[in-house]
Amino acid sequence: MIHSIRIGYEDEHLLIGWKPHGLLTSGNAGKTFRSQIRKTSGIPQMEPCHRLDFATAGWVVFGKHRGSIKAMNQAFQNGEIRKRYWTICHGTLPAKLLIQLPLDGKASITQVHSMAFGFLAQSDALTAALIETKTGRTHQIRRHLHAAGHSVVGDDKYPWSESVYRGRGLFLCAHDLEFVHPITGEVLRINSLPSKKFKSIPWIHKVLNERALPLSSSD
Numbered sequence: 001m002i003h004s005i006r007i008g009y010e011d012e013h014l015l016i017g018w019k020p021h022g023l024l025t026s027g028n029a030g031k032t033f034r035s036q037i038r039k040t041s042g043i044p045q046m047e048p049c050h051r052l053d054f055a056t057a058g059w060v061v062f063g064k065h066r067g068s069i070k071a072m073n074q075a076f077q078n079g080e081i082r083k084r085y086w087t088i089c090h091g092t093l094p095a096k097l098l099i100q101l102p103l104d105g106k107a108s109i110t111q112v113h114s115m116a117f118g119f120l121a122q123s124d125a126l127t128a129a130l131i132e133t134k135t136g137r138t139h140q141i142r143r144h145l146h147a148a149g150h151s152v153v154g155d156d157k158y159p160w161s162e163s164v165y166r167g168r169g170l171f172l173c174a175h176d177l178e179f180v181h182p183i184t185g186e187v188l189r190i191n192s193l194p195s196k197k198f199k200s201i202p203w204i205h206k207v208l209n210e211r212a213l214p215l216s217s218s219d
Helices: 033-041 066-077 140-147 202-211
Strands: 007-010 014-019 057-063 082-090 096-100 109-118 126-133 172-180 187-191
Touching: 007 187, 014 033, 033 057, 057 066, 082 140, 096 140, 109 140, 109 202, 126 140, 126 202
Parallel strands: 057 172
Antiparallel strands: 007 014, 014 057, 082 126, 082 172, 096 109, 109 126, 172 187
């Protein structure tokens, strides 16, 4: 079992670990979350079944063997994994927003629920929101919010009005996963607070306390 990395779930088939901001999920260059998981677990065949961007924190599902990797990959491709994110974006959003904008020639759906409104130092008006993706396109949340005129705070690839707030990096965190275990059939939900930089903002901290999520926050 892994002790030095935050683990939300583990059995003989799957491991769900928390990837911090500023770390590649996988790849061949330098330190990655996959290399950390493999080294600490001693399971060299461990593979992530999906990816989070370098700047995005959150839960990542790993398969421990060929069967679980294949089954989880298929579940992600079939849209059978429920994924929720915390984000902070520029501007004042409505209470609910449904973005249905094709990406890369494929249907793409993002649901946005505004949770709090406020400011950061030297920023414009901001909205903290819960996001649920119904599809899994590359950079889907960032591209959809940018197209809607509400780029994610700290996004240098899809910036707000040609400027980027660089105070604390990208404010996007995959805090909640829900799916049926592809081997055991168990319904799994891994749900936590977002990373610490969200909780450090008073007007978001208040909302997080009111929601009373069960796990402590993490980078």
